Amino acid sequence: MELYRTLEQAGLDPIKVALSSVGQLYAMSEIDLLSFKHSLVVESFEFHYQNNTFFRNACEARGITPTQILCTDDLIKIPLLPIHLFKANDSHKLLSKSLNTIELEMRSTGTSGIPSVSRRCSDTVDNAILGIYAMYREFLKLSKGAGLYLCPSTEEIPEMGMIKALNLLSGLLDTHKFMVKNETFAPEDALEQLQGWGGRFDRHIIGPPFLINRFIRYLKATNTRLKLDKNTLVITLGGWKRFNGEMMSRAEFNQECIEYLGVRAEQIRDIYALVESNVIAIDDENGVKHVSPFVHFSVRDPKNLDKEVKVGDIGQLAILDPLSRSTPGFILTEDLIRLLPKTDESGRSGQRMQYVMRLPESKEFGCCAVNLDKRLDDVEAERDNACPIVS
Amino acid sequence: MYNDIIIDNFSHPEFVGDLESADHQFEIGNPVCGDRIQMQVSLDGDSILDSRFRAWGCATSVAAANVFCRSIIGKSFAEVSARQTAEISAMLGELEPSQQHCVNILNELHRELSLAVSLEEG
Numbered sequence A: 001m002e003l004y005r006t007l008e009q010a011g012l013d014p015i016k017v018a019l020s021s022v023g024q025l026y027a028m029s030e031i032d033l034l035s036f037k038h039s040l041v042v043e044s045f046e047f048h049y050q051n052n053t054f055f056r057n058a059c060e061a062r063g064i065t066p067t068q069i070l071c072t073d074d075l076i077k078i079p080l081l082p083i084h085l086f087k088a089n090d091s092h093k094l095l096s097k098s099l100n101t102i103e104l105e106m107r108s109t110g111t112s113g114i115p116s117v118s119r120r121c122s123d124t125v126d127n128a129i130l131g132i133y134a135m136y137r138e139f140l141k142l143s144k145g146a147g148l149y150l151c152p153s154t155e156e157i158p159e160m161g162m163i164k165a166l167n168l169l170s171g172l173l174d175t176h177k178f179m180v181k182n183e184t185f186a187p188e189d190a191l192e193q194l195q196g197w198g199g200r201f202d203r204h205i206i207g208p209p210f211l212i213n214r215f216i217r218y219l220k221a222t223n224t225r226l227k228l229d230k231n232t233l234v235i236t237l238g239g240w241k242r243f244n245g246e247m248m249s250r251a252e253f254n255q256e257c258i259e260y261l262g263v264r265a266e267q268i269r270d271i272y273a274l275v276e277s278n279v280i281a282i283d284d285e286n287g288v289k290h291v292s293p294f295v296h297f298s299v300r301d302p303k304n305l306d307k308e309v310k311v312g313d314i315g316q317l318a319i320l321d322p323l324s325r326s327t328p329g330f331i332l333t334e335d336l337i338r339l340l341p342k343t344d345e346s347g348r349s350g351q352r353m354q355y356v357m358r359l360p361e362s363k364e365f366g367c368c369a370v371n372l373d374k375r376l377d378d379v380e381a382e383r384d385n386a387c388p389i390v391s
Numbered sequence B: 001m002y003n004d005i006i007i008d009n010f011s012h013p014e015f016v017g018d019l020e021s022a023d024h025q026f027e028i029g030n031p032v033c034g035d036r037i038q039m040q041v042s043l044d045g046d047s048i049l050d051s052r053f054r055a056w057g058c059a060t061s062v063a064a065a066n067v068f069c070r071s072i073i074g075k076s077f078a079e080v081s082a083r084q085t086a087e088i089s090a091m092l093g094e095l096e097p098s099q100q101h102c103v104n105i106l107n108e109l110h111r112e113l114s115l116a117v118s119l120e121e122g
Helices: A002-009 A016-021 A022-027 A030-049 A053-061 A073-076 A085-086 A120-140 A163-170 A187-198 A209-221 A249-261 A368-385 B004-011 B057-073 B077-081 B087-091 B101-121
Strands: A102-109 A115-121 A147-150 A175-178 A203-207 A234-237 A268-273 A278-282 A289-291 A295-301 A304-309 A314-320 A330-340 A352-358 B025-030 B036-044 B047-056
Touching: A002 A016, A002 A030, A016 A030, A016 A120, A022 A030, A022 A120, A030 A053, A030 A073, A030 A295, A073 A295, A073 A304, A073 B025, A085 A115, A085 A330, A102 A120, A102 A163, A115 A120, A120 A278, A120 B025, A147 A163, A147 A187, A163 A203, A163 A234, A163 A268, A187 A203, A187 A209, A203 A209, A209 A234, A209 A249, A209 A368, A234 A249, A249 A268, A295 A330, A304 A314, B004 B057, B025 B101, B036 B057, B047 B057, B047 B077, B057 B101, B077 B101, B087 B101
Parallel strands: A147 A175, A147 A203, A203 A234, A234 A268
Antiparallel strands: A102 A115, A268 A278, A278 A289, A289 A352, A295 A304, A295 A314, A314 A330, A330 A352, B025 B036, B036 B047
16 A cells, blocks of 8 residues: 555556556565555545446445455455356446547457457557557566467457557567468468468467367378477467367376477467456466466455365465456356465565366356357368258 | 437337237347347237337347337337337437447338237238
């Protein structure tokens, strides 16, 4: 609280300072970092409580006011928005600001086909962009190279959150190419592009896991083993469950990347993110995901959501995101995760997470990637089953 | 980013819901990632008596569904069917490029309504 007040009294926005101080926040003691995050979350709670009738009514129904969130243990009292509300017909009630302040709508669509739409005002867009880039720099250290994007471009689907987040990386690179066009993916073209960049750029492969997996399946089928560069990164974002329900194994995926792309395990980095939130968690070189240091994860007992589970235990993820100004950033997800204890090699304070699975009772799974996965399979099936016609 | 028509219709969508008894219902949308609108219409002879919708998607598409309902209730089917593209486009006011697809949505709602009623008559 003291740091927060000091920054505020100096005329600085504590959130903006936090966003540009990722390394410094991770270097704080656990207790100082948690105290600072508490201040950011309380200020955000106060803002939404004052400006959002729907949220305020929910708080009043539970008898909660911002003055009751005195210490970090009180954060659990903040009412949460179940994530399905972002899909609701009346999602306008989630806005803490007028629609005319909204700059950007982004969406994600799972297996139900109903889009989850998040609306960000200019202030929230500032926070999201600064936060994502700060995390990219902290964990990926990208500033050059070539990006082989195994996904569609933002030109094709401009509002898709996953693609938007991955596309931000392209500004850090010298060149990039999107390899999924008009819902088709030709792995031979991706291979040709990678070979064309060989010896000129560090080659990075970026996309949802299932599409990188498709590329690897092609390499396997043609018995092609690549040796990418020593600075190559294989960056994944998106679900690990295919549209048919099949769960992809992270360990198997890593092993195949090592074998067929010629990279080391520490060059494979997975990202966890949600379109409804501004949080991003990225694998470090040991494969451990670090949560953005300005966002707080509270892992709840799915059978008793008022209770947190112990570090290491699996629970339902609640996100307390103070970056969100247009809608309350206090979200109950349908993801099961576990927080990991700090180890000697991790070197950073803050929270570390491991994604486990979607809540079993969740009505759907996946993000926009899962629909793309299905579409690509459908297109391939249509092509394979087409009657050969001589023309 | 949003004009007053979109702000008003998105923020106060008075026609969201279901009809007790609908004569016609249809759905439009993009099966992959896009907007989705379910529309219900009841008729009184040649006139449109009432209409309700459920919409999922961007603010402009939700607003477009509400605009559509308001614009057809109390009108004759012939009057609604006679609307030209320019008239339909004007119903949403001036849009930004990223919102232009909602003009297509509004056109499609008109087309689907015509189709639904014509099929019954045919």
